[in-house]
Amino acid sequence: MSEHTPDTASAREPAQESSREQATRDSYDAIAEVYTDWIANELTTKPHDRAALGAFSELVLSTGHDETLEIGCGPGRITAFLAALGVSPTGLDLSPAMLEIATGHYPNLNFALGSMTSLPFADDSFSGLVAWYSIIHVPDEDLSTAFAEAARVLRPGGLFQLAFQLGDRVDHVTDMAGVEVDLDFHRRSLAEVLTALEPHGFVPVTRLEREPDRSGQFPEATRQGYLLVRLAQ
Numbered sequence: 001m002s003e004h005t006p007d008t009a010s011a012r013e014p015a016q017e018s019s020r021e022q023a024t025r026d027s028y029d030a031i032a033e034v035y036t037d038w039i040a041n042e043l044t045t046k047p048h049d050r051a052a053l054g055a056f057s058e059l060v061l062s063t064g065h066d067e068t069l070e071i072g073c074g075p076g077r078i079t080a081f082l083a084a085l086g087v088s089p090t091g092l093d094l095s096p097a098m099l100e101i102a103t104g105h106y107p108n109l110n111f112a113l114g115s116m117t118s119l120p121f122a123d124d125s126f127s128g129l130v131a132w133y134s135i136i137h138v139p140d141e142d143l144s145t146a147f148a149e150a151a152r153v154l155r156p157g158g159l160f161q162l163a164f165q166l167g168d169r170v171d172h173v174t175d176m177a178g179v180e181v182d183l184d185f186h187r188r189s190l191a192e193v194l195t196a197l198e199p200h201g202f203v204p205v206t207r208l209e210r211e212p213d214r215s216g217q218f219p220e221a222t223r224q225g226y227l228l229v230r231l232a233q
Contacts, residue, residue, distance in 0.1 A: 020184065021115060024137045025094045027181035028074070032097035034177045036075040042218050043081060048210050049163070052226045053078070053130070055206070056161040057085035059228075060128035063157055067126045071116045071150070072134025076102030079109055087128060092119070117145045121153045129153070129160040135193070136164050136185050143196050151200040156233040160202060164188060166209060166223040190225045202229035 066087045070079045073091030082089040090110040093099050102111050114120040129150050138146050167187025190207050206228040212220035
């Protein structure tokens with residue numbers, strides 16, 4: 001597995017942090033331990049999630065390169081799953097507390113601190129990107145910037161896998177498991193996200209929607225969407 005660390009010499013200069021980004025970071029710092037304990041086994045109950053990540057990883061490996069970036073990695077569970085599928089992942093997150101947990105749980109994997117609107121990596125650094133329920137915290141006015149950054153660090157022909165809750169509203173949450181937070185959850189349609197991706201050179205590969213899983217340890221209130229796109233060559 002190859003090591004991939006931020007290239008601050010050739011990466012874009014970090015943008016000034018917005019108030020919404022700061023609130024998101026502070027919220028996940030506050031909830032990090034509780035969230036990590038709660039979410040630890042979620043993949044074992046979500047066959048569609050595992051299937052989407054498996055197909056993505058296989059397509060990334062078919063490009064001849066395995067460098068993959070997970071944007072918004074949290075405590076690192078998806079980054080570790082990607083590593084088990086054979087790619088060489090780096091996890092990136094806005095929350096220092098989340099990254100401290102991730103590096104503690106997975107000391108052999110690479111993690112970096114940063115924002116998806118100003119990625120600390122050089123152009124054409126990766127053949128795969130994953131945004132697993134991370135664009136849900138990106139407001140509409142910042143979505144184009146995030147996708148432009150994704151296109152910048154992805155090699156032509158590379159794959160970008162996104163997962164997010166479907167809908168047409170913004171939910172504001174102030175309490176999670178008894179911890180005070182300040183989080184916006186943006187629910188979008190597959191068509192809306194694809195429309196935002198296309199100006200940056202992304203073309204669709206796979207679109208999947210599923211109904212919410214309302215039972216078990218990880219109940220869902222909304223339908224779930226999985227969108228795989230490729231950066232045009």
